[in-house]
Amino acid sequence: MSDIDMALTSQLVVAWAGETGEEHRLGWWRCDLASEYGGEDLFRRLLPSTWRWAALQGAREAARRVDAELRRRDHEPDRIISLFSLGFELDERIEERLADLKRSGHTPDEALPGLAITHDGWRPDIFWDWVADHGKAGGTTSPAGRRLSGSLPATVGQQARRLVAGLAPAAEHYPLPHFRRAL
Template sequence: MSMFDVEDVPIRSERTPHPMSDVDRALTSQLVVAWAGETGEERGLGWWRSDLVSEYGGEDLFRRLLPGTWRWAVLQGAREAARRKDAELRRHDYDPDRIVSLFSLGFELDERIEERFHDLKRSGRAPDEALPGLAVVSDGWCRDQFWDWVIGHGETGAVASPIGRRLKGSPPIALDLRVRKLVAGLAPSADTYPLPHYMRAS
């Protein structure tokens, strides 16, 4: 084969295998935390300045604009607000690309979770039907219920860092365990988003 034939060679792009159930669990965790962190009318934890999931906030607007997918749209908006706050805090580190957090699990995983979100949004199913784990948010905001959900993810060791809570050790390879540890790192409660995170080896 000559150098001129290189373009004809198929490029193999292999993704690390992660069960779809783990991808769904990661997405569910992002949506629950995004919902809980809102500031609006039904004041949650006040970690980001958004009011998208309350009845007279974003819900009212999206019901009129997007009657078929408004439930997904309000969660998507809250998730974007959370993702931006997460990114803002990570940028304070000298090497933000090394940080693994709930909203920055790694380029490939972030891409897969985003694709999964859009697939579910197009499916015609309601969020709590497509992602049963969202049942924790179905009855409206309840601080105790949210923290019970966080504590149910187990315990994880963490130390304070300039940008948040650095979890000890390396990020677990298994997506499910990685997400469980990052959610567990939200406890104890804090007035501002504590950014539980791992530092990836350089």
């Protein structure tokens, strides 16, 4: 799996897990787009060939907005690198990759096998095991969220791994694991 695919998979899994709705998951953002009786039903009717992508993309957008709001709490929000804000160039590459995958005709599962965790319904133990499989992040609480220790990893894949690991321990609200970009 490429680093861009790894980052995109991580974003989509966390976005799915963070939803609130009929099938209550973590409840970090107010949307219910990737559940059978939530947005999934509407997307199936409107977008018969890409509804799975649309549901995940909608959840990802909800997560991105919450992430952006939390970053704005910091005195220098543009220096924060988070799972949903990896920097302009990387964010653009991830968007382009998502568009390419949607046009490919493959389902999300076929294109990004790491999304398998989203298929059997919400199982908190499986999600937190998935987070733990990304390693340990270590960090401290900051006004914006959970600032991870150490320097920003060199590759987007390594960044995504550390940022996912930074979700642990579980929190009532999205903890915004992040790095601070050097000046």
